[in-house]
Each structure stands twice: as C-alpha cells, then as structure tokens.
Amino acid sequence: TDLNVDELLAPLPDKVRKNRSKHIVKKDPSGGSCPQIEANTRTVPGIITQRGCSYAGCKGVVVGPIKDMLTITHGPIGCAYYSWGTRRNKARADERTPPEQIYTAMCFSTDMQESDIVFGGEKKLAKMIDEAVEIFHPRAINICATCPIGLIGDDLSAVAKAAQERHGIPVIHYNCEGYKGVSQSAGHHIANNQIMERIIGTGTEKVDGKYVLNILGEYNIGGDTWEIERILGEIGYTVGSTLTGDSAYAKIKNMHRAHLNLVQCHRSINYIAEMMETKYGIPWLKVNFIGIDATIDTLREIARCFGDEDLIARTEHVIERELAAVTPEIERCRKVLKGRTAFAFVGGSRSHHYQFLLRNLGMEVVVAGYEFAHRDDYEGREVIPTIKSDADSKNIPELHVEPDPEEYRPPHLHLKMSKEKYDELAASGILNDYKGMYPDMVDGGIMIDDANHFETEELVEIFKPDLIFTGIKDKYVTHKMGLPSKQIHSYDYSGPYTCFRGAVTFAKDVAHSLSTPAWKMITPPWEQSGTGGD
Ligand code: CFM
Ligand code: HCA
Known part of the structure; x- marks a missing residue:
C-alpha cells in the first residue's frame, strides 16, 4: 500500500494539516537515513489523541x-x-x-x-x-x-x-x-532528575556478584521483569536494581555499585542512564527483551560487554535450552499468523520493541507510532544535538552532573577489561547509543507521531491491518471497526511477554485473537440501519 499523506490529511483544516504532515514519515525503500519527524510538540487542541499528562x-x-x-x-x-x-x-x-x-x-x-x-x-x-x-x-x-x-x-x-x-x-x-x-514524557524527566539527585548514590552497600546489572526502563508490566531476571540469573548475572519495576528504595540507592546499565525503555529513563555514565562511569547498553531473536541478540551483546568466555558459553547454553523449549509452540502459532500485518500505536518504546516479536511470528508492522517519544526514539540519538528546544521543553530543568570524586571509575574497570579491549568495544558502537525505530521499520512502512482517532480510522481503512496495538482509549474504537486490538500497555490482563516463555504467551494470545470468528460478526454501529446515529 502506498500512502498519500496529503490525501489522508485532506479533510483537516489548513493549519492542522500542515502541523500533522510533519509528524508522518515513510521508510524509504531505497535506503538512506531517517527523514526528520516532528515529535514531542503540543497536540493540536481538540484533536483526540492517546496522550496523557x-x-x-x-x-x-x-x-x-x-x-x-x-x-x-x-x-x-x-x-x-x-x-x-x-x-x-x-x-x-x-x-x-x-x-x-x-x-x-x-x-x-x-x-x-x-x-x-x-x-x-x-x-x-x-x-x-x-x-x-x-x-x-x-x-x-x-x-x-x-x-x-x-x-x-x-x-x-x-x-x-x-x-x-x-x-x-x-x-x-x-x-x-x-x-x-506536552505529555507523559515531561513527567519521566522530572522523576529521573529527583531519583538521580535524591536516591541513586546515597547507599553505601557493596552489591555482591561478579557481574552486576541494573535494568533501566523496565516496569514489570504483567511480570515482564521477573522473566528477564530469571534468564539473567541463570546465565550468572546479579540484578542490582531495576528502574522501576518491582524495585525498592533500599536497592535503588546502591545502583551506582553496578557494572553495566541495561536500558529497555530508552524514552522514559535515558536521562538517568546518561547521568550515571557521567557521574559514575557506568556504561549503558540499549537492550530489547521483547521477541525471541531480539532477546538472543541482547543476551549476546551483554556477554560481549564483559568479554568473559565462561559467560559467553553460559549465555549460549541458556539460549539453546530456552529456544528448544519454546520453538514447537511458536511454530504452531506462526502457521496461523504468518503473512498478517499490524499497526503498533503505543507510548514511547513498545511500538519499536514489539516489531521484533511480531516478526518472529511471521507478521509485519506496517504503521507504527509513539504517543510521546522524542525525535531520537524515531531517528536515533545522533539527532539529539539538533533538536530545537521550545517553551515546553525548557520547562523541565536539565541536571548538571559531574564525575563523582569518590565513586567515579572509568568504564573499562566497570566492565573488568583492559582499556584497549574497552576501546575496541566502544568503537563497535553498541554502548551508550540507541538508533531509534526507523532502521527496523519495514520498507515503505509509516511512522506516525502522536496519531489521533481520525488518522487511525483513515489508516485502518487504507491498510486494512489484521491486528492493531492500542491503549484503552483507542482499543474499542477499532473493535467496533471489526479489527482485533491488543492492549499493549496492560496486555489485557495477560503477560509476561518478555524473553522466550513470554513470546509463547504473546503468540497464543494473538493467535487466539486473530482466529476467533467474532470479528466477522460485527457490524459497526454506523453501518447499522435505524440506529439514528447514536
Ligand atoms: Fe517506556 Fe513503558 Fe513505553 Fe513509557 Fe507508558 Fe508503559 Fe507505554 Mo503505557 S515507560 S514509553 S510512559 S515502555 S505506561 S511501561 S505501556 S505508554 S510504550
Ligand atoms: C499512562 C499509562 C498507560 C495508559 C495506557 C492506556 C499505561 O500513559 O498514563 O492508554 O491504555 O500503560 O497504563 O500508558
């Protein structure tokens, strides 16, 4: 399907059309870098969006x-x-x-x-x-x-x-x-600032464990964190603290004693990851535990960060065992789901992460959007210096941090390797970086920032996806259109969806949802005669 953005937005008033057209970008099939997308700016008043406060x-x-x-x-x-x-x-x-x-x-x-x-x-x-x-x-x-x-x-x-x-x-x-x-995003930043200033680093305990990891931007929705911790524990890592799923003040204050920060949701927690890197020298690694291949890549990258041969071997062992346990069920679901398409509209990171899991099931995301992400979550962190600040972003104080005179250690010491080996690792570009959603979008796919109900309905008409990821505000609108919707914030009471076992739970939920004949029985209210439009 080739989307004509002008046609899509044609019914909107001129000013609104001009505004909204900057929030929509197509993945160029001939390659090239991501076109600039407008993000983290005010929603047009009166438009029905999914954003919160x-x-x-x-x-x-x-x-x-x-x-x-x-x-x-x-x-x-x-x-x-x-x-x-x-x-x-x-x-x-x-x-x-x-x-x-x-x-x-x-x-x-x-x-x-x-x-x-x-x-x-x-x-x-x-x-x-x-x-x-x-x-x-x-x-x-x-x-x-x-x-x-x-x-x-x-x-x-x-x-x-x-x-x-x-x-x-x-x-x-x-x-x-x-x-x-303009959205939840401001609140993330305010919370990050206070946690950094008031909690992290106030503890004096040593955290036991040869390889201590923090998991940043993981909130244990439906038990997601526990499944990640199970896998990391079996490989031999110690999880110092998460931010903030199932986390405790008693642990967060000692987070500066970890060796590596994993960042699952970049949007909500990148401020702390960056500040801890400056203040304590702890490097961070962008990870993704959603999707089987994504989890495997993530586990291999974590092991590579320490470069320990035992750790690498244990990683491969756990991967092999977990994979064998889930493959038959994944294959069964894949038969049902292969070739189907989806839309992913979630907050600030899942619209990217879940593309990997759907791909494992033979599905492709053709339209994806964040509610409140910033340009770097779409285009990659290299655009951060070029992002214009406006009255809204200036509202949130930027903390100034410096290396801690007592607690700072250079990153190679945290990772227990020589300076030379660390430089090699750093040159590979996996540390302290996030490339955003664009590189992983399907060719010709659409990225849309802060999508509203009007655009959602139009896009559904045009692309006719088989599944849509939504939150509570858009879920039932799409149900009435006869389109199965997965609540990908709360998981509709299901989960966990992380790592290997989580992928199976997700695959079953989606396969059930797409196989039910219920959707064909729906006549949307606006197509029923005699309802008087109510
Ligand atoms: Fe990060 Fe989140 Fe998300 Fe988010 Fe959220 Fe959420 Fe979300 Mo709802 S922290 S950005 S502010 S991954 S609550 S656990 S599901 S919108 S995509
Ligand atoms: C929030 C929380 C939310 C809302 C989800 C929804 C969540 O942004 O305030 O709109 O259904 O995940 O619970 O994102």
Whole structure:
C-alpha cells in the first residue's frame, strides 16, 4: 500500500494539516537515513489523541512502581484514583522488602476539596504525611503534584523538607503538575532528575556478584521483569536494581555499585542512564527483551560487554535450552499468523520493541507510532544535538552532573577489561547509543507521531491491518471497526511477554485473537440501519 499523506490529511483544516504532515514519515525503500519527524510538540487542541499528562509519566510510570516508597498524590482524588493499579506494574516481597512495606497496590491521596484549593493544601499534606508515617512506617515517601497544586502555589519543597526533618526519612517531592509538558514524557524527566539527585548514590552497600546489572526502563508490566531476571540469573548475572519495576528504595540507592546499565525503555529513563555514565562511569547498553531473536541478540551483546568466555558459553547454553523449549509452540502459532500485518500505536518504546516479536511470528508492522517519544526514539540519538528546544521543553530543568570524586571509575574497570579491549568495544558502537525505530521499520512502512482517532480510522481503512496495538482509549474504537486490538500497555490482563516463555504467551494470545470468528460478526454501529446515529 502506498500512502498519500496529503490525501489522508485532506479533510483537516489548513493549519492542522500542515502541523500533522510533519509528524508522518515513510521508510524509504531505497535506503538512506531517517527523514526528520516532528515529535514531542503540543497536540493540536481538540484533536483526540492517546496522550496523557506529566503527572501520569512521573507518578504512574516512573516513581509509582517503587514498592517500598509510599507515594502520595497531592490533589483532588481523580488523578490518584485513575493511576491506581491500571498499569499492572507488579511487585512482590523479597529479601529486602517484607510484605508490609509494599505500598504499590494501595492508593494515597490528599483528596483536596474546594476549601483546600481556595485556602491552600500545605497543612493538609503535612498532616497526611504524619498520618502515613504513623500508620505505615515507610522507609521513604514520594509526593507527586497534580495540576491544581501548581496553580494554587503550594510549596511542596518546603512541606517535604519539614516532614523529612520531623520524621527522619527521605521525603521526595516531584513538581510534575499535569500541564508541565506536552505529555507523559515531561513527567519521566522530572522523576529521573529527583531519583538521580535524591536516591541513586546515597547507599553505601557493596552489591555482591561478579557481574552486576541494573535494568533501566523496565516496569514489570504483567511480570515482564521477573522473566528477564530469571534468564539473567541463570546465565550468572546479579540484578542490582531495576528502574522501576518491582524495585525498592533500599536497592535503588546502591545502583551506582553496578557494572553495566541495561536500558529497555530508552524514552522514559535515558536521562538517568546518561547521568550515571557521567557521574559514575557506568556504561549503558540499549537492550530489547521483547521477541525471541531480539532477546538472543541482547543476551549476546551483554556477554560481549564483559568479554568473559565462561559467560559467553553460559549465555549460549541458556539460549539453546530456552529456544528448544519454546520453538514447537511458536511454530504452531506462526502457521496461523504468518503473512498478517499490524499497526503498533503505543507510548514511547513498545511500538519499536514489539516489531521484533511480531516478526518472529511471521507478521509485519506496517504503521507504527509513539504517543510521546522524542525525535531520537524515531531517528536515533545522533539527532539529539539538533533538536530545537521550545517553551515546553525548557520547562523541565536539565541536571548538571559531574564525575563523582569518590565513586567515579572509568568504564573499562566497570566492565573488568583492559582499556584497549574497552576501546575496541566502544568503537563497535553498541554502548551508550540507541538508533531509534526507523532502521527496523519495514520498507515503505509509516511512522506516525502522536496519531489521533481520525488518522487511525483513515489508516485502518487504507491498510486494512489484521491486528492493531492500542491503549484503552483507542482499543474499542477499532473493535467496533471489526479489527482485533491488543492492549499493549496492560496486555489485557495477560503477560509476561518478555524473553522466550513470554513470546509463547504473546503468540497464543494473538493467535487466539486473530482466529476467533467474532470479528466477522460485527457490524459497526454506523453501518447499522435505524440506529439514528447514536
Ligand atoms: Fe517506556 Fe513503558 Fe513505553 Fe513509557 Fe507508558 Fe508503559 Fe507505554 Mo503505557 S515507560 S514509553 S510512559 S515502555 S505506561 S511501561 S505501556 S505508554 S510504550
Ligand atoms: C499512562 C499509562 C498507560 C495508559 C495506557 C492506556 C499505561 O500513559 O498514563 O492508554 O491504555 O500503560 O497504563 O500508558
């Protein structure tokens, strides 16, 4: 299918058409680098997009999953309620965190009322912190701001500081008011800054293990992290901490003691990866545990980073064993799915990652888009210096970090290799880099940033995909069009989808979804006669 972007956008008003055309790029079949795509800019008001807010990115995505921190949403009850458990970031007790110190299944909010909005909410927040400490005795507290808090000017920093002195535990505040940026992305950055300044590096424990890895940008949706940890553990790695799936304050503070940072979701956590590289000399490796071949490539690259022959041999052994266990089931599903096409519309990294898994099943993503990624997630990190900052991006402070006088060590020492060997590895380009989604798109495929409902419907008409990845806002719209949709944020109550076993669970879910005759029985409401259009 050859898409004519002008035709697609023709029904829109001139100004909107001009704006939206910059957010759509086609993969050039004759090769060449990625054309510039507009991203991380304001959505046209009135357009129905899937984006969320800065609070969602900070509380819902990055800090909320830290299981032993009691996270308070300062604001009216709605924001807390709608970020309560819907993301399916799982957590369980472990050797550092007993069950009674896990707060992720609970919901804490100051429940601001009209009089608090008028007279200020600082006293209410301070009282709530006291109450929370008295009842739960948490190790540390997060306070996340919602829109009205910034509007009425509550001084979170002062309240947090006073509470920290009163109770002798860290009380960390996040000025992540919903409007702070154009999407969730702003909230990721705000959360990254505070975690870096207030948590990482404050621990003094040595983390045991010859090869200690952190997993950044992995949130344990549906248990994803646990499957990754199982595989890494069997190869012989120690996972120091994740950020932030099933993570604990008690571990995050010692993250600077790891040897290598793996980055699964680049969008939400690249700031910390980069800052830890500068401050501690810990290199980072972009990984992908979604898809069988992607997992195999990732495991081989991690082993290559340390260059230890034993580790390389154990890696191959685990790959061989896992592959043998899943291949028959994958082949069965592949028979059903081969040759089918899909759209992938997710937040800021899965639209890329899941292309590998679908390819293993014989499927191809023909249209892919992120809700809130930046140009580098599409075009690769080399474009970062050319990204124009605007009033919205200037809203988020850039932290300035320097090598830590005590804790910095050059990267080759972290990786336990000679300077020469490290230079060779660095020259191969696998460290500290992300090439974005474009190189992995199918020839002629479409990348679309911040797609809206109008464009989604039009694109479905044109490409007639067999499957669409969506979130909750677009899922049912596409169902009504007779198109199977996979909720690829929450996995529709399924998962884990990572590594080898996860690929089988995913393959079965998709094969079931595409084989059901239900889709053929649907007549969309707008094609039914006599409904009066309601
Ligand atoms: Fe990263 Fe995520 Fe995603 Fe994201 Fe999200 Fe998510 Fe997502 Mo929903 S951190 S960018 S802000 S991979 S919550 S676990 S599924 S939009 S593609
Ligand atoms: C968020 C969280 C979300 C929402 C998913 C959806 C998630 O962005 O605030 O729209 O269905 O994964 O839970 O992305």
